[in-house]
Amino acid sequence: AAGCSIVLKPSELTPLTTLRLARLATEAGVPDGVFNVVTGTGVDAGVALSSHAGLDLMTFTGSTPVGRRVMAQAAAHGTRVQLELGGKAPLVVFGDADLDAAIHGAVAGSLINGGQDCTAATRAIVAESLYEDFVAGVAELMGRVVVGDPRDPATDMGSLISVAHRDRVAAMVDRARDAGARVVTGGRVPEGRGAFYPPTLIADVGEQDEIYRDEVFGPVLTVSKHHGDDDAIRRANDTEFGLAASAWTRDLYRAGRATREIAAGCVWINDHIPIISEMPHGGFGASGFGKDMSSYSLDEYLTVKHVMTDITGVARKPWHRTVFASVDAATQGDAR
Structure with missing residues (x-):
């Protein structure tokens, strides 16, 4: 216009x-x-x-x-x-998942943009049978990620947006450690200049812990166990956020249930964060x-406008009877 x-x-x-x-x-x-x-x-x-x-x-x-x-x-x-x-995206790993794929997806999905992404994987919710192997695999792969100058081709992940934000992320990790969570890898501000923070994996977190519930917006992934499909879905939805989620399974019916029942604007199956411009992006709740x-x-960005035009020139429309019922009755009486 x-x-x-x-x-x-x-x-x-x-x-x-x-x-x-x-x-x-x-x-x-x-x-x-x-x-x-x-x-x-x-x-x-x-x-x-x-x-x-x-x-x-x-x-x-x-x-x-x-x-x-x-x-x-x-x-x-x-x-x-x-x-x-904001978001607090769950990454739900069911017991039949391809463990290697889930590990790589968790690391990539949690570290994209240095974790400064509202759809980044932040809460890995893993079947009890795969839990320890998942933690070990993610920690090993995170340990191979090179943090440094993004202009260097050897760098995998650069700094966070500012020192102030890096300090906020670090403080949340420190509080999680003090509360009893297990920091498996990372979790310490490196020496030197810049706003760098290492890929960090935190295991054994409680469902009410700050690090589990609040958005970190940094390269931090928490891991907790689930005890079956019902528990996994419940944990995925136990958040005020509802932007994105992923589910990892070889079972078509389990995947279908995850897409139906996880309350998020986007649910990926066996991948996390493949955003494409042809698909809508947006969430629920907070x-x-x-x-x-x-x-x-x-x-x-559009405003819908309703326009209707009558070009018959007829003064009395059929719907006018809803207003002129008494007038019509009187007119009919006069006619008799």
């Missing part, structure tokens, strides 16, 4: 790619004022945008607490909101609502 424009505010920690996108849009011929970028912190630029009265739609990608504040600010003006928020990616995402 005429006059439509987009205002995009990136995180204050990662503004350069968004500014580059705006420059490319200009070079591609997008008219001035159609694609706009505003930089700044959330408390100033972010609040100014989410509380602005002139918005038709506010979309936000980020943490659940901030998303709730954005929704409250937008609600003051009745602005529609689409939220893509993970937000609405979809991005795929044709479903377009619905968030």
Whole structure:
């Protein structure tokens, strides 16, 4: 529609790619004022945008607490909101799973983007019969991941987004250790400069532990046991989040049950995090609502309008009898 424009505010920690996108849009011929970028912190630029009265739609990608504040600010003006928020994705390994595939999927799924991904695998829920072998296999594979400068071809995983965030991740791991969880590998801030943190595996966590329930947003995977299919599904759903999950099994019926009963916007079978643009992405509960990616995402940005036109010129429509019943009765009486 005429006059439509987009205002995009990136995180204050990662503004350069968004500014580059705006420059490319200009070079591609997008008219001035159609694609706009505003930089700044959330408390100033972010609040100014989410509380602005002139918005038709506010979309936000980020943490659940901030998303709730954005929704409250937008609600003051009745602005529609689409939220893509946090996650605590379970990786459910059933007793018949291909153990080697599950181990590799757990490491890749938990360490992508340094674990700074809302769909990253964070809670491995493993059949008791496979538990110790799974823990040993994941620890061994994580130990082979090279952490360092991402410009070095030998590097597998770079740093976290900031030292402050690295310290937050480290503090959560330290509290888990103090609470009695078993840190199998990683779990210590390395010496030297930068915001680096090693791949970390934490076993024997309780269902009420902070590290099990709260989003870490770092290269940390917890492992706990399940005692059968019912227990596995229950544990997978024992969270306020519902963004993504994976289930590992050779059984078609077990896989079907997992996709039906795990309450998440995306459930992968025998893989974790293969995001593709043709499929919708979005969650339930504290993970937000609405979809991005795929044709479903377009619905968030459209407003449906109902238009009906009568060109007959007839003054009295058939449905008018619902209003003029008494008039009709009187008219019929006069006619008699």
